[in-house]
Amino acid sequence: xxxxxxxxxxxxxxxxxxxxxxxxxxxxxxxxxxxxxxxxxxxxxxxxxxxxxxxxxxxxxxxxxxxxxxxxxxxxxxxxxxxxxxxxxxxxxxxxxxxxxxxxxxxxxxxxxxxxxxxxxxxxxxxxxxxxxxxxxxxxxxxxxxxxxxxxxxxxxxxxxxxxxxxxxxxxxxxxxxxxxxxxxxxxxxxxxxxxxxxxxxxxxxxxxxxxxxxxxxxxxxxxxxxxxxxxxxxxxxxxxxxxxxxxxxxxxxxxxxxxxxxxxxxxxxxxxxxxxxxxxxxxxxxxxxxxxxxxxxxxxxxxxxxxxxxxxxxxxxxxxxxxxxxxxxxxxxxxxxxxxxxxxxxxxxxxxxxxxxxxxxxxxxxxxxxxxxxxxxxxxxxxxxxxxxxxxxxxxxxxxxxxxxxxxxxxxxxxxxxxxxxxxxxxxxxxxxxxxxxxxxxxxxxxxxxxxxxxxxxxxxxxxxxxxxxxxxxxxxxxxxxxxxxxxxxxxxxxxxxxxxxxxxxxxxxxxxxxxxxxxxxxxxxxxxxxx
Numbered sequence: 001x002x003x004x005x006x007x008x009x010x011x012x013x014x015x016x017x018x019x020x021x022x023x024x025x026x027x028x029x030x031x032x033x034x035x036x037x038x039x040x041x042x043x044x045x046x047x048x049x050x051x052x053x054x055x056x057x058x059x060x061x062x063x064x065x066x067x068x069x070x071x072x073x074x075x076x077x078x079x080x081x082x083x084x085x086x087x088x089x090x091x092x093x094x095x096x097x098x099x100x101x102x103x104x105x106x107x108x109x110x111x112x113x114x115x116x117x118x119x120x121x122x123x124x125x126x127x128x129x130x131x132x133x134x135x136x137x138x139x140x141x142x143x144x145x146x147x148x149x150x151x152x153x154x155x156x157x158x159x160x161x162x163x164x165x166x167x168x169x170x171x172x173x174x175x176x177x178x179x180x181x182x183x184x185x186x187x188x189x190x191x192x193x194x195x196x197x198x199x200x201x202x203x204x205x206x207x208x209x210x211x212x213x214x215x216x217x218x219x220x221x222x223x224x225x226x227x228x229x230x231x232x233x234x235x236x237x238x239x240x241x242x243x244x245x246x247x248x249x250x251x252x253x254x255x256x257x258x259x260x261x262x263x264x265x266x267x268x269x270x271x272x273x274x275x276x277x278x279x280x281x282x283x284x285x286x287x288x289x290x291x292x293x294x295x296x297x298x299x300x301x302x303x304x305x306x307x308x309x310x311x312x313x314x315x316x317x318x319x320x321x322x323x324x325x326x327x328x329x330x331x332x333x334x335x336x337x338x339x340x341x342x343x344x345x346x347x348x349x350x351x352x353x354x355x356x357x358x359x360x361x362x363x364x365x366x367x368x369x370x371x372x373x374x375x376x377x378x379x380x381x382x383x384x385x386x387x388x389x390x391x392x393x394x395x396x397x398x399x400x401x402x403x404x405x406x407x408x409x410x411x412x413x414x415x416x417x418x419x420x421x422x423x424x425x426x427x428x429x430x431x432x433x434x435x436x437x438x439x440x441x442x443x444x445x446x447x448x449x450x451x452x453x454x455x456x457x458x459x460x461x462x463x464x465x466x467x468x469x470x471x472x473x474x475x476x477x478x479x480x481x482x483x484x485x486x487x488x489x490x491x492x493x494x495x496x497x498x499x500x501x502x503x504x505x506x507x508x509x510x511x512x513x514x515x516x517x518x519x520x521x522x523x524x525x526x527x528x529x530x531x532x533x
Contacts, residue, residue, distance in 0.1 A: 038169050039484035041065070045175060053531045055185025056213050058507065061175035068171035070164030070475075072144035076100055076111070076133045077157040082438045083305040088157050089439035091116050091130030100133050100156075107154050109135050118436075119167070119446045119480060121426040125436050134161075141471070162471040165448045170475035173467060176505045176513050177489065178214035180462040180529055182262035187531040189462055190258045191218055191412035193239065193524065197246045197289050198329035200233035200522035207528070208509030214529040216452050216466055217502040218412040220250075220297060221524025224314055227291045230333040233524045234289045236297040237309075237413030238269055238395070243405045245393040246325055247288050248273060250299035251309040252398055253431045254495035255413040256454050256527070260406065264462050266455060266493040268398040268417060275321065275369065278388030283378050285391060287322035291333050292341070292358070292370045297432065309415070309432025311444060319373035323391050326367050333370065334359035342376040344369050344383045352387045355380075367391070412497070412525055418483040419455060419494040426479050433479075433496075448476040450503035450516050454527060455486045455494030463489050464527055466505045468514045498523065 045061040052058065078092025078100075092100075097113050104111040116129045135151065138144040141160060148158035164171060180189055192210070194201050200221070207215035220236045222228060238249035240257075249255070249271040257265045273285035286300055298306050298315035306315060318339065324332055326348075335341045335358040343358040348365045358370045369389070371379040383389050395403040395411075415431035418424070428434035434445040450469030456462055463486065469476025477485065479496060486494035501517035511520070 038167060039481050041169055041173070042481060042485045042488050045173065052213050052507070053185070053187070055181045055183070055187075056529060056531075057179040058214065059175075059177040059179065060512075061173070061177065063170070063173040063175075065169060065171050068169055070162060070171055070471075072138040072141050073161055073163055074135045074144055074148050074151060074158045075161050076104070076135065076151070077159050078130070079157070080439055082440060087438075087440040088159075089130070090442045091132040091439065094131055097131035097133050104133070104135060104156070111135050119426075119428070119434070119478070121428045121434070121479075123427045123429040124434055129442075130439065164471060164475045165443075165469070167446055167448065167478045167480070170448065172472075172474055173477075174474035174514060175465065175467045175485070178462075178464040178529055179489075180262065180464070182264075182460050182462070185262065185529075185531075186533070187529065189262045189264065189527070189529050191239070191241070191256070191410040192526050192528050193235075193241050193246065196329040197239075197241070197325065197327050198231055198233055200524060201526070202520040202522050203504040203506040203526050204509065204511050204520055205522075206526045207506035210528055210530045211508065212528040212530045213507055214464060215506045216464055216527050217498050217504055217523040218525035218527050219414040220311070220498050222290065222296050224312070225291045225294050225296050226314075227294070227333045230331060231289065231291045233522070235413060235524050236295075237299075237415070238271060238411055239413065239525060240395070240405060240409055240411035241327065243407045243409045244325065244327070245271065245273070245288060245395065245405070246327060247290065248286075248393070249395070249413065250297050251432065253299075253309055253413055253415040254417040255411050256495060257403065258410045260408045262462065263460065264456050266417070266495050269395055269403060269411070269413070270398070271393060271395050273323070273391065273393040275323070276390045276392065277382035279382055281378075281382045283321065283375065285323055285393070286317075286320050286375075288393070289324055289328045290322055292320045292322045292372050293317055293336060299432070310435060310438075311433045312441060317373075319375050321369065321371040321375035321379065324362060324368040324370065326362070326365055328362060330361050332359055332362055332368055336372060339372055340376045341370065341372045342379050344379060344389065346389050350388050350390055352383050352385050352389055355383070355385055412527060414497045415495065416479065417495050418453065418479065419486050419491050422487070422492045424480070424483040424487065426483060428479060445479055448478055448481070449500050450476045451482050451499040452497040452503045453482050453486060453494055454497055455489070455491030457490045458492045461490070463491050463494070464529070465489070466503050466513050468503065468516065469500070470514060470516050473514055497527070
């Protein structure tokens with residue numbers, strides 16, 4: 001998951017002929033200018049390649065622009081409010097900027113102000129967003145932190161930032177790509193969640209275990225929930241392992257579906273789930289393998305402050321009912337500290353074998369249901385010991401078409417969508433990675449970060465890519481730049497996976513990118529390219 005400053009609850013062999021990959025590169029990369037289109041640099045990335053196994057090409061890309069000189073600076077954050085909670089934002093209205101500049105000048109500072117525009121997404125506002133006010137040009141982060149401490153003492157709300165992460169032409173980029181041709185690759189491409197859904201592992205560990213030629217981090221996962229020790233690593237959106245739904249979709253978010261013969265699709269998916277009792281009663285199942293009453297990244301009916309997806313926010317609900325599948329793990333979340341709650345354990349034959357307080361050990365092969373509030377009353381009335389209980393889940397496309405699940409189906413979800421039908425189509429607001437009313441999280445979407453992305457070509461080729469995000473090493477990309485990169489690689493459909501400290505690319509048990517997390521962050525699931533041999 002991406003970090004945020006504050007929030008509420010393989011050897012590469014040089015010189016390959018890139019025309020064989022369906023695209024070409026200039027003989028010598030030329031620096032991109034600070035033009036109106038900051039994505040032009042993606043066509044100037046210099047590539048080297050290797051093919052460690054038939055059907056798989058690994059690319060290593062570099063870009064540098066000696067005319068761009070980023071530096072450390074201090075952004076003065078603007079006060080704002082969201083859902084009744086006071087926050088601070090990257091920018092504020094012109095009146096705030098003018099008064100802030102005057103106050104800074106009075107204190108002996110030399111501020112600079114920049115008008116920020118909304119990103120050019122398909123579903124967000126357009127034009128002027130706000131004014132960003134900054135102070136200073138510092139050679140090191142430590143120097144900027146010293147200045148920020150003084151600004152805090154002076155009554156301002158400073159945030160130290162690297163200007164290279166701004167949505168402008170970068171000075172350096174490090175990119176890694178795996179291109180898989182399903183027609184010639186003898187192996188499997190899939191989303192992998194390890195031996196238990198409540199577990200986490202690094203792409204490096206998974207690559208070594210599976211002997212994967214390429215392994216990256218996958219979808220968004222639980223990292224901030226109150227009972228993270230019990231549900232940490234569970235995907236916050238749709239996850240399917242071996243044809244079994246292991247977490248429900250978060251609204252209508254982007255997902256990558258891997259099927260038989262490595263047929264891969266990138267599309268928006270949603271889910272509906274029900275509990276059906278033997279007496280004919282049924283109720284809506286609100287979650288799978290998550291902490292009852294809490295939904296990280298939101299997207300649950302009846303929860304507050306929103307029922308829509310919202311990245312890096314934990315939404316809550318007094319009434320909730322959650323299934324824990326046999327692959328969840330052994331230790332179930334304990335009962336909440338207040339309110340009514342109930343847990344039933346169900347054997348593989350669909351019979352309730354125990355009813356009691358939430359928590360304890362999930363026996364091998366059994367599954368469980370935990371409920372709170374009014375849903376606990378429904379569970380008590382319709383699932384006594386000996387009763388039959390079944391859980392049904394339907395996965396559907398945005399158009400309402402059912403998505404068939406087979407034992408070979410795996411799914412990982414994050415967002416937003418980047419490319420559809422060969423065109424840039426970023427629906428960041430709809431998928432909850434940008435909220436125009438919540439500018440505290442503006443930089444998550446609009447600024448450069450380490451990113452992981454996946455796409456498919458019209459011929460079925462799978463594109464798995466990362467770009468590193470470390471100040472002075474590799475700037476990372478904005479969502480718009482990700483879309484431009486995937487289109488330059490020939491993607492007809494592509495989506496953003498988890499990023500920031502989660503971004504990592506491993507091959508045969510070795511890290512080949514430069515992750516920003518140190519030590520490597522264990523992630524919820526990984527995307528793996530595993531040869532048959």
